[in-house]
Amino acid sequence: MNRLQTFINGCLRIILKIKWPEKISNQELRQQTRQMPVEQEILRRRWGWVGQTLRKPGCSTTRRALYWNPQGKRKRGRPRNTWRRDLEVDTKRLGHTWKQLESLAGDRDAWRTLVGDLCPTRGSQA
Structure with missing residues (x-):
């Protein structure tokens, strides 16, 4: 970053x-x-995409990709962060569970509020 x-x-x-x-x-x-720090911009876009993905039907490829768990062994050392791990860390920071986020994504206004709390927009930075 x-x-x-x-x-x-x-x-x-x-x-x-x-x-x-x-x-x-x-x-x-x-x-x-009038630019946001890059970390906030990435968080905002990531969670916007997650909200769109969670609103898709369960048979959607992108929605199934959120739950995909690859099998096999990794190389030695510290594992790299994956999208899923980053999302789980942010979810814990929000104080929600993944199931709560799934139900919250259906309500767009509530989702926007959640994303706004996670990463403030340009207007609220002054």
């Missing part, structure tokens, strides 16, 4: 023609360009 945010900040500085001796904080840069 840090490397991606650094790249985006560099691009924004080039677009705004901010040269090296001029100093401007990253937060001030985001305020000028």
Whole structure:
């Protein structure tokens, strides 16, 4: 995330023609360009996609992919984070279970509120 945010900040500085001796904080840069931090943007988009997927019928391939559990062994060492693991961590942070999220996804307004609580939008950052 840090490397991606650094790249985006560099691009924004080039677009705004901010040269090296001029100093401007990253937060001030985001305020000028009305950009969200990359981590919040990714969370918002991820959970928006999850909401759409949970509203699909159970036979949908994308919905079944959320529950897919690959079999077999992984290499030695720490396992890489998967989408499912990241979603479970965020779910625990929200204080909900996966079943509660499935039922909540059916109500779009409630889902938007949930996603808004997880990752604030551009307007509420000021």
